[in-house]
Structures are given as structure tokens and as C-alpha cells.
Amino acid sequence: MIVAIVMGWVTYTYAIFAENKFVWSLSLPFQLCNMMQLTALIAYIRNDTKLLGIIVYPLMLGPVIAYSFPEGIYNWGGFFAFYFVYYHATLVISSLCYLYVHKCKTSWKQVVYAIFFICVCAGIASIVNKVTNGNYMFIGKPIILTSDYFYYAFFAAMCITLIGYHLLIKGISYIIHTYNWKTFLSPKENKKIKYDI
Numbered sequence: 549m550i551v552a553i554v555m556g557w558v559t560y561t562y563a564i565f566a567e568n569k570f571v572w573s574l575s576l577p578f579q580l581c582n583m584m585q586l587t588a589l590i591a592y593i594r595n596d597t598k599l600l601g602i603i604v605y606p607l608m609l610g611p612v613i614a615y616s617f618p619e620g621i622y623n624w625g626g627f628f629a630f631y632f633v634y635y636h637a638t639l640v641i642s643s644l645c646y647l648y649v650h651k652c653k654t655s656w657k658q659v660v661y662a663i664f665f666i667c668v669c670a671g672i673a674s675i676v677n678k679v680t681n682g683n684y685m686f687i688g689k690p691i692i693l694t695s696d697y698f699y700y701a702f703f704a705a706m707c708i709t710l711i712g713y714h715l716l717i718k719g720i721s722y723i724i725h726t727y728n729w730k731t732f733l734s735p736k737e738n739k740k741i742k743y744d745i
Contacts, residue, residue: 549645556631574621575621603661
């Protein structure tokens with residue numbers, strides 16, 4: 549995954565300068581998914597599963613939202629549209645690999661960590677937006693609600709989505725552990741499994 553992420557960065561950087569498309573307000577890596585990819589890369593380099601676990605939920609939900617409402621470099625088409633799909637795919641794969649390796653065992657702490665991580669990223673993006681007059685994380689110029697209500701709606705939607713996704717993963721975890729993994733886990737390992745939500 550390290551190679552996939554770095555290779556994507558190198559080709560994207562080359563393309564954006566080769567085609568003279570670099571724009572301070574759009575081309576910097578301060579979208580949420582860009583910052584998650586950087587965090588994931590650090591986690592891979594350090595072999596830090598705890599760090600990856602902090603962002604395991606946003607790693608999946610961020611790309612789902614991005615694929616549903618493609619904006620930014622996707623609108624440039626060609627290589628940039630491909631890269632948009634490619635780099636979000638690295639996040640989805642990272643999340644799925646973490647969930648697979650950990651047998652979908654997650655905790656409520658990861659919901660809290662995810663909320664904190666997204667809020668920190670939003671804080672960074674808001675500063676960058678003021679400096680570059682950009683719209684990173686779409687919080688500089690809200691695209692769905694007026695600015696008076698957007699931030700409240702953003703926070704509420706984020707919390708509800710993360711909680712809902714957490715419950716979904718816990719449900720999948722319960723089903724998998726109960727009906728599939730019990731067939732090849734030893735009795736001793738089965739006793740260690742906890743199904744608490």
C-alpha cells in the first residue's frame with residue numbers, strides 16, 4: 549500500500565505541473581481524504597495499527613461520499629478523474645484490510661477518535677481556506693446549506709453517520725463471529741470473543 553500511495557502522489561504531482569493545472573485553492577492536499585491518506589501512509593511506514601484504527605471509519609465513509617458527489621480534480625477529467633478514483637480506492641482498501649485483519653472488532657472509542665480526527669482536519673482546512681481563498685473540505689463555501697446552518701448540520705451528520713456505521717460493523721462482526729469464524733476457531737479462541745456493542 550505504501551508503494552501504491554507514493555506512486556499515486558508522484559504521478560499526480562508530475563501531471564498537475566506538466567499540464568499547468570496547479571492552483572493554490574484546489575491542488576493542495578487539504579481535503580479530508582488527502583489528509584487521511586497521509587495519515588494512513590504514516591501508519592503503514594510505522595506499522596502502527598492503532599493509528600490506522602483511529603481513522604478506519606472515515607477511511608471508508610470519506611470515499612463513499614466522494615464517489616457519490618465527485619468534485620474538485622475529478623472535474624478536470626482524464627488522468628485527474630482516474631487519480632480521484634484511484635486514491636480514494638486506496639483508502640477503501642486500507643479500511644477493509646484493517647477490518648479484515650481485526651475480524652471487524654471495533655469499539656466506541658474509534659467513533660470518538662474519528663470525530664476528533666475529522667474536526668482537527670476541518671480546523672486545518674479552514675485555516676488553509678482563509679490563506680488560499682479555497683474551499684477545502686467544502687467548509688469555506690458550503691454547497692448544500694447556508695453558512696449559518698452548515699457547520700451544525702455537518703457536525704450532526706458526521707456523528708450520526710459514524711455511529712450508524714459503527715453499529716453496522718458491530719452487527720457484521722457479530723454475524724461473522726457467530727456463524728462463520730466459529731467453524732475454524734479453536735474453543736479457547738471462541739471463549740475470548742466478546743459480542744458487546
